[in-house]
Amino acid sequence: MESILIVDNQVSVCNLLKRYLTDNGYTVDTSTQATHAIQLMKDNHYQFVISDYRLPKMEGNVFFHMIKSISPKSRVIFTSNQVNLKNVVNMIREGASSYLAKPLNPDELVEVLKQKPRSVPSPSASEKKEAAVEKMPDYVNGESKRAKEVEFKVGKVGPTNFSVILEGETGTGKESYARLIHHCSERKEKPFVAVDCGCLSRELAGSELFGHEKGAFTGAVTHKTGFFEMANGGTIFLDEIANLSSEIQMALLRALQEKIIRKVGGTKEIPIDVRIIAATNEDLFSKSGTTGFREDLFYRLSEFVLKVPPLRERGDDIYQFIDFFLKKTTLELGQKETPRFTDEAMACLVEYQWPGNIRELKNAIRRASLFANSKNLIPASALPEMIRTSKLRNASLSLSREGNSEPVGKQEYNERKDLKSVALMAESEKIKEVLEDVKYNKTKAAQKLNIHRKTLYSKLKALNISY
Numbered sequence: 001m002e003s004i005l006i007v008d009n010q011v012s013v014c015n016l017l018k019r020y021l022t023d024n025g026y027t028v029d030t031s032t033q034a035t036h037a038i039q040l041m042k043d044n045h046y047q048f049v050i051s052d053y054r055l056p057k058m059e060g061n062v063f064f065h066m067i068k069s070i071s072p073k074s075r076v077i078f079t080s081n082q083v084n085l086k087n088v089v090n091m092i093r094e095g096a097s098s099y100l101a102k103p104l105n106p107d108e109l110v111e112v113l114k115q116k117p118r119s120v121p122s123p124s125a126s127e128k129k130e131a132a133v134e135k136m137p138d139y140v141n142g143e144s145k146r147a148k149e150v151e152f153k154v155g156k157v158g159p160t161n162f163s164v165i166l167e168g169e170t171g172t173g174k175e176s177y178a179r180l181i182h183h184c185s186e187r188k189e190k191p192f193v194a195v196d197c198g199c200l201s202r203e204l205a206g207s208e209l210f211g212h213e214k215g216a217f218t219g220a221v222t223h224k225t226g227f228f229e230m231a232n233g234g235t236i237f238l239d240e241i242a243n244l245s246s247e248i249q250m251a252l253l254r255a256l257q258e259k260i261i262r263k264v265g266g267t268k269e270i271p272i273d274v275r276i277i278a279a280t281n282e283d284l285f286s287k288s289g290t291t292g293f294r295e296d297l298f299y300r301l302s303e304f305v306l307k308v309p310p311l312r313e314r315g316d317d318i319y320q321f322i323d324f325f326l327k328k329t330t331l332e333l334g335q336k337e338t339p340r341f342t343d344e345a346m347a348c349l350v351e352y353q354w355p356g357n358i359r360e361l362k363n364a365i366r367r368a369s370l371f372a373n374s375k376n377l378i379p380a381s382a383l384p385e386m387i388r389t390s391k392l393r394n395a396s397l398s399l400s401r402e403g404n405s406e407p408v409g410k411q412e413y414n415e416r417k418d419l420k421s422v423a424l425m426a427e428s429e430k431i432k433e434v435l436e437d438v439k440y441n442k443t444k445a446a447q448k449l450n451i452h453r454k455t456l457y458s459k460l461k462a463l464n465i466s467y
């Protein structure tokens, strides 16, 4: 009798499939968590693993590598609510048997299980070379000076084994840069395991990172493989590293220095070869020595420090991001044509300061895409109020800085349609239009607007127009 392991975070899906496949003559185990599933695979052999591509704490590609290293003969079938063609192609290319869209058709699933195993051709030398230069999927590089600087540094540090600290505001793409660094290294075929240290509880952080032995503490009913062991040979990304407790910082330092880990409740030394990339949105250097980030750990981790710029400092990259997220959302929603933002909406997007950076932009675009009108245009009204009103706010704040107006409360922006604000907006629009016309040549712009160059500069500053 052939055996199957079903991995899905929804218990109902596990139960439903288990019942159906048992009726069809298979022995079935289920698991709702990747780490538990990994343990089951270590203890049992399964002919098939049917897994959701998106598991709560582990991405499909990492899980796939784990399955292949523990149980290379198991045939893997991925399922997903949102079929991403690139993932499908990559997974099949790497040896997954199939990729099925959810909701699953049980008959189709049984048919796939009955198919003969596919032999996976090993890539030829030329294919390997092509894979090495392949661009990272789902990624916008950006053309701004700041983005180019970071890209240049990633290119330098990527292929080394240096530990890296990525410093930047929330949502600036630190994890994406960490993936890019991993992708540029010889470890790229090995797992990339991302850990959000902010979510690790004080009590369980050691067990999550280093694993535990059965019976190590109340509730430790099975052995557990920790994130470090999962990442062996690859890269571990420790996000929000400043949140680690001092005991865990100590254990991490030991693991880094000795290149071995010990599971909680265990005595065996497990050798590990893991590259560490850590991320923080605060200045760890100033934190070390003051609020308790260990200086020795900081120096160990900071073989290379990369500052990730906020979106507002990435100039015209915002246009690339808007285009990218619009197209991506169109695909996701199964729409035929990609919508466009109206000029007014576009102006709001460009002027907003994006404190939540790329993540905030992505979310705003995903949401706004649902409100495209019959001409496939997305109006400004589809944007969150904070973003919509930023244009007016910028103008009003500049004015108040000059002492010409009282500062305006947040709720008032929307209602504020007084002559002064309207005039300011019109002035700002006109200046931008002319600047664009003359390709940002300030002398020509001043001539066209019939004002002195110095006046133009002070208006650009007062109206918060970037040039």
Ligand SMILES: Nc1ncnc2c1ncn2[C@@H]1O[C@H](COP(=O)(O)OP(=O)(O)OP(=O)(O)O)[C@@H](O)[C@H]1O
Binding pocket: 138, 139, 140, 141, 168, 169, 170, 171, 172, 173, 174, 175, 176, 177, 239, 279, 281, 358, 359, 362
């Ligand atoms: N260059 C990029 N191209 C496309 N999408 C990106 C890029 N950079 C970031 N994103 C998207 O923006 C969102 C936030 O990125 P990411 O999680 O990497 O930021 P972060 O700095 O690690 O955030 P946090 O500090 O909150 O952990 C993600 O959904 C990611 O897919």
